[in-house]
Amino acid sequence: MSSLFQLECPSCRHAHGDGTTIFCDDCFTPLEVAYDLPRVREEMTRSVIESRPLDIWRYRELLPVPADAQTELPVGFTPLLAAPSLGRQLGSQHLLLKNDSACFPTLSFKDRVVAVALAAARSFGFTVVGCASTGNLANAVAAQAARLGLEAWILVPRDLEPAKLLATAVYGAKLVRVEGNYDQVNRLCAEIAERHRWGFVNVNLRAYYAEGSKTVAFEIAEQLGWRLPDNVVVPMAGGAQISRIAKGFRELVALGLVADHPVRLFGAQAAGCSPIAAAAQQGRSEIVPEQPRTLCHSLAIGDPADGYRALRVMRDSGGSAESATDDEIIQGMRLLAETEGIFGETAAGVTVAGAAKLLAQGRIAPQQTTVLCVTGNGLKTTDALAGRLSLGPTVRPRIAEFEALLEEQAVAV
Numbered sequence: 001m002s003s004l005f006q007l008e009c010p011s012c013r014h015a016h017g018d019g020t021t022i023f024c025d026d027c028f029t030p031l032e033v034a035y036d037l038p039r040v041r042e043e044m045t046r047s048v049i050e051s052r053p054l055d056i057w058r059y060r061e062l063l064p065v066p067a068d069a070q071t072e073l074p075v076g077f078t079p080l081l082a083a084p085s086l087g088r089q090l091g092s093q094h095l096l097l098k099n100d101s102a103c104f105p106t107l108s109f110k111d112r113v114v115a116v117a118l119a120a121a122r123s124f125g126f127t128v129v130g131c132a133s134t135g136n137l138a139n140a141v142a143a144q145a146a147r148l149g150l151e152a153w154i155l156v157p158r159d160l161e162p163a164k165l166l167a168t169a170v171y172g173a174k175l176v177r178v179e180g181n182y183d184q185v186n187r188l189c190a191e192i193a194e195r196h197r198w199g200f201v202n203v204n205l206r207a208y209y210a211e212g213s214k215t216v217a218f219e220i221a222e223q224l225g226w227r228l229p230d231n232v233v234v235p236m237a238g239g240a241q242i243s244r245i246a247k248g249f250r251e252l253v254a255l256g257l258v259a260d261h262p263v264r265l266f267g268a269q270a271a272g273c274s275p276i277a278a279a280a281q282q283g284r285s286e287i288v289p290e291q292p293r294t295l296c297h298s299l300a301i302g303d304p305a306d307g308y309r310a311l312r313v314m315r316d317s318g319g320s321a322e323s324a325t326d327d328e329i330i331q332g333m334r335l336l337a338e339t340e341g342i343f344g345e346t347a348a349g350v351t352v353a354g355a356a357k358l359l360a361q362g363r364i365a366p367q368q369t370t371v372l373c374v375t376g377n378g379l380k381t382t383d384a385l386a387g388r389l390s391l392g393p394t395v396r397p398r399i400a401e402f403e404a405l406l407e408e409q410a411v412a413v
């Protein structure tokens with residue numbers, strides 16, 4: 001191959017060039033991107049990476065974009081933060097947060113996958129792009145398509161959070177609300193992609209999209225001083241992120257950019273939609289699709305496209321999965337905010353609640369380095385908290401009323 005990457009069948013290893021083929025002609029396995037690692041190794045050293053701007057494109061030789069792709073959007077390179085207070089609450093002495101609630105431009109980890117998918121879309125000459133989304137993907141496609149001058153068609157389940165609908169429509173994207181759940185939206189998008197020459201980021205561009213998730217792994221390793229952590233806890237929807245984080249760590253080891261070290265991958269899902277976590281907990285290798293019933297819309301995928309990959313990376317790494325009820329999700333969001341000052345979305349509540357159980361059960365050891373992936377911003381899912389927090393008393397603008405209030409509260413304590 002002349003470029004550094006191509007699509008390859010992970011099952012029969014048949015090469016398929018770089019295009020928008022989804023499945024292997026020979027065995028119908030979904031294709032993945034493979035790299036010419038010896039050549040990448042020559043071009044991408046630690047010092048080359050460190051000399052580049054702080055965004056996902058510093059790892060460009062390990063992303064499926066042409067060498068001349070315009071990659072000017074400063075997506076990613078979000079903070080990796082120590083979380084000592086949350087760690088004390090959960091029983092971890094070395095807890096870190098990968099904070100994609102601050103990802104540019106739309107405050108979720110989906111900005112990473114969309115940046116890569118749209119770079120691929122442009123290289124294939126698509127002028128119309130789209131997605132099936134549970135919310136964050138809609139925001140990211142709409143924003144980045146606007147910036148790149150692409151037309152965007154966004155299909156979502158009708159009952160999405162108002163903030164996520166607004167934060168899609170504002171970019172001038174063509175938003176379509178479908179009376180059905182995400183899996184029905186996704187099937188409709190697959191049919192549209194067959195009829196129209198449109199690039200759907202998570203359908204016919206899915207192999208490229210999924211690769212964007214690896215940048216979380218690259219950044220974690222670099223931010224730890226070119227070291228791998230012991231454990232990573234990742235919220236799962238379609239299962240692309242957790243499986244590609246594992247792929248990212250493997251590629252860094254293969255390139256000699258980090259020393260080999262076992263990283264256990266743990267997945268977290270909402271109890272009301274946990275097809276991957278349930279299969280992992282029951283030791284099954286088949287995913288049984290579910291009808292989502294959870295306030296965590298961003299993870300509400302009942303028939304996950306990368307579910308079997310997610311299962312495999314959890315099993316092979318010695319990790320496992322946990323789920324969280326709606327009440328536990330809210331508690332997780334509040335705990336994260338109160339201890340570390342980070343307002344993550346419902347998916348962050350799932351991750352914190354899942355990590356709490358894994359630590360309590362001793363499946364994650366307290367002294368190990370554990371990274372929790374905070375994948376989206378709480379300002380987009382405020383509805384989940386509506387009616388659950390006191391918004392405070394009201395007073396007239398008089399000092400006497402304020403002092404009375406102080407006294408009342410002192411008595412109450």
Ligand SMILES: *Cc1c(COP(=O)(O)O)cnc(C)c1O
Binds near residue numbers: 239299345
């Ligand atoms: C999409 C999404 C995920 C999960 O991503 P998958 O790759 O589909 O498993 C996690 N968190 C948030 C906030 C998301 O929007």
Ligand SMILES: [Zn+2]
Binds near residue numbers: 009024025027
């Ligand atoms: Zn094959």
